[in-house]
Amino acid sequence: MKIRKRIAAIAATTALTISGLAALSPAAHAVPAVANGQDSYVYTTDGCGEARWINVGDKFGVRDLCADGYRAVAYVQWYGSDGTHYQAEVQDADGAGSTWVYNNDHNMPEGASIALWVCLRNGANGADFNCDVDVSGVA
Numbered sequence: 001m002k003i004r005k006r007i008a009a010i011a012a013t014t015a016l017t018i019s020g021l022a023a024l025s026p027a028a029h030a031v032p033a034v035a036n037g038q039d040s041y042v043y044t045t046d047g048c049g050e051a052r053w054i055n056v057g058d059k060f061g062v063r064d065l066c067a068d069g070y071r072a073v074a075y076v077q078w079y080g081s082d083g084t085h086y087q088a089e090v091q092d093a094d095g096a097g098s099t100w101v102y103n104n105d106h107n108m109p110e111g112a113s114i115a116l117w118v119c120l121r122n123g124a125n126g127a128d129f130n131c132d133v134d135v136s137g138v139a
Contacts, residue, residue, distance in 0.1 A: 042133060048120060049092075060088075061100040063101065070121060071093040
C-alpha cells in the first residue's frame with residue numbers, strides 16, 4: 001500500500017512537473033539532456049545526489065555525492081507501447097563517492113519519453129526529499 005501511494009504521488013508530481021516545466025528554471029548543476037544515444041543528468045536540489053539516463057541500453061544510475069548520512073535514489077518512469085505506466089528505482093546507500101549504481105533491467109520501447117527523478121532519502125524506506133526531475137530523456 002505504501003508503495004502504491006508513493007508511485008501515485010510521484011506520477012501526480014511528474015504530471016504537474018511536465019505541465020509546468022516551461023516555467024521552471026533548471027537546477028544549478030543540471031546538465032541539459034541531449035539527443036538519443038547520449039547521457040542526460042539531473043541533480044537533487046542541494047547537489048548531493050546525481051542521476052543519469054543512458055539511452056543506449058536503457059540504463060539509468062544514481063550516485064551519492066555528499067557525506068550527509070542520506071542515500072541517493074533515482075526513479076525512471078515511462079509508458080509502454082500498450083499505455084501501461086512503469087517505474088523503476090535504484091539506490092546508492094554507500095555514502096558519498098564517485099561510484100555509480102545502475103539499473104539496466106528494462107527494455108523501454110524506442111521513442112518512449114523518459115522521466116528521470118533523483119532524490120535523497122533517510123534510510124531504505126524513508127521519505128524522499130530534495131527531489132528534481134529531467135523529462136527530456138527518450139528511449
